[in-house]
Amino acid sequence: MTGPVGDGIENPITAPITTRISAQLLRGAIELENTEHGVLPHRLPARARAQGADAQLAMAETQPSGxxxxxxxxxTTVELDTLPTKRVYVGAPARPDGVYDxxxxxxxxxxxxVAGGRTVTVDMATGSVTNDPGPVGTLRFTDLPDxxxxxxxxxxxxxxTELVALRTNAPVEPVPDAGRKVWLHHGSSISHGSDAASPTSIWPALAASLGGVELINLGFGGSALLDPFTARTMRDTPADLISVKIGINLVNHDLMRLRAFIPAVHGFLDTIRDGHPTTPLLVISPILCPIHENTPGPSAPDLTELASGRLRFRAAGDPTDPSRLTLSTIRKELAAIVAERAVDDPNVQYLDGRSLYGEGDAGELPLPDALHPDAETHRRMGERFAELAFMGGAFSRTTA
Incomplete structure (x- = not known):
């Protein structure tokens, strides 16, 4: 692509203006934490974080998706100092540095x-985690339009990403409110971003752009688990449109049996409705994932593939146990739950996730690691969601 490219600071700004990074200059964050270096955006508030003492969730909610x-x-020149934390998985291909758009x-x-930063190394075979410190880095864009x-x-x-300093060669002010609708979305690593090319090309960000709405993305890798504190966060977050994508992580973790799942979904939706009684609410079932369509979790890394330097997952559950959740079961139950609730709640709707990525797509664009979509699939899902939800579906009457 053409246009400015972020680089190092070989030619720093002359007489720069440093602007304090505050909530007025950030979108998509639920809360800011003051740190030794600057500020850390969170996508869950402190009270919720205290109730979810889980390393995976703690990692996911600090990763600033959206x-x-x-x-x-x-x-014409913008510099942003940040302290990134990067994760390396032993045996898996190295992930490139994160992209800023x-x-x-x-x-x-x-x-x-931004090069450098902290490194967290995870050994999925043993569960061990090591942490190594690293320096603050600088993102720099030059030759912007005057x-x-x-x-x-x-x-x-x-x-x-800890935000350390923002420098420019002209004053900065918050962008005035343009009156766009706010879309609050919750989902799994697929909503978080998985293997999208960049932050604006994860499927919710692309769909939000096409739909002309402001995104608050509560997609948490490995952590869309019907947690009550996540529902309370959604209850308390101002929004004009709400969606929840439910299913794959419950299977990944083999977290619930069918008896627990149905009331947990109702409770999650009830809590959201306590704060948003009439807001359009879209319940989305899982996209197609062949390994878990009829085989329950847990999901486990394929150690044979990992030994060859490839990260792939397999379904490790017992398909003969009808009490255990599969994606087919979850879709059936979610459709029934939404149909039941819609009798008294005309603003709740259901979307089958296979309309975003289904059998035809899997033949053309298979999930590279058997769980997560790649960059092209994210684009396809974002475009389809925009068409299905914003241009003629659950959200279309509210975004004009």
Whole structure:
């Protein structure tokens, strides 16, 4: 692509203006935490984090999927100091540095990465985790248009990112409210971003752009588990449109049996409705995932593949146990739950996740690791969701 590219700081700004990074300059975050270095965006509030003492969730909610700096400026040069935390999985291919997307007046205008930062090394075979410190790095965009413009910097969806300093060569102010609807979405690693190309190309971000709405993304890798504190967070977050994508993580973890699942879904939706009694609410079932369509979890890394340097997953559950959840069972029950609730709640609707990625897609674009979609599939899912939800479905009457 053409346009500014983030790089190092060989040519730092002359007489820069440093702007304090505050909530007024951030979108998509639920809360900011002051740290030794700057501020850390969170996608769950402190009270929820205290109730969910789980390392996977703690990692996922600090990874700023959908979080972006947004400001108005005439600056032609922008520097952002960050301290990223990067994760390495023993035996798996190294992941490239996270991508930051620069948008100018809503259009992608540049990309960059920040080297260095902390490293967390995970051995999936033994469960061991090691932490290594690293330095703050700088993202730099130059040669921006010398006009007043709205600038957004979308943070990498898979790197915990402490924001240290924002420098520009012209003053910065918050972007005025444009009156766009706010879409609050919750889901699994697929909503979090999995293997999308960049933060604005994860399927919820792309769908939000096509639908003309502001995204708050509560997609948490491995952690869409019907947690009550997540429902309370959604209850308490202002939103005009709400969606919840339920299923795959419950199977991944083999977390529930059918008896627990049905009332847990009702309870999760009831809590959301306590704060949003009439807001359009879309319940989305899992996309196609062949290994778990009829075989329950848990999901487990295929150690044979891992030994060859490839990360793939397998279904390790017992398919003969009817009490255990499979994706086929979850879709059936979610459709029934929504139909039951819709009798008294005309603003709740159901979307079969296979309409975003189904059997025909799996033949053309198979899930590379048997669980997560790749960049092209994210794009397809985002475009389809925009068409199904924003351009003629559950959200279409509210976004004009």
């Amino acid at each position: 979080v972006r700096l947004a400001f108005r400026t005439r600056a 620069l948008l100018i007046d809503g259009r992608l205008a540049g990309q960059g990465s 006009t007043v413009k709205d600038v957004e910097i979308w943070l990498p969806y898979h790197e915990t």
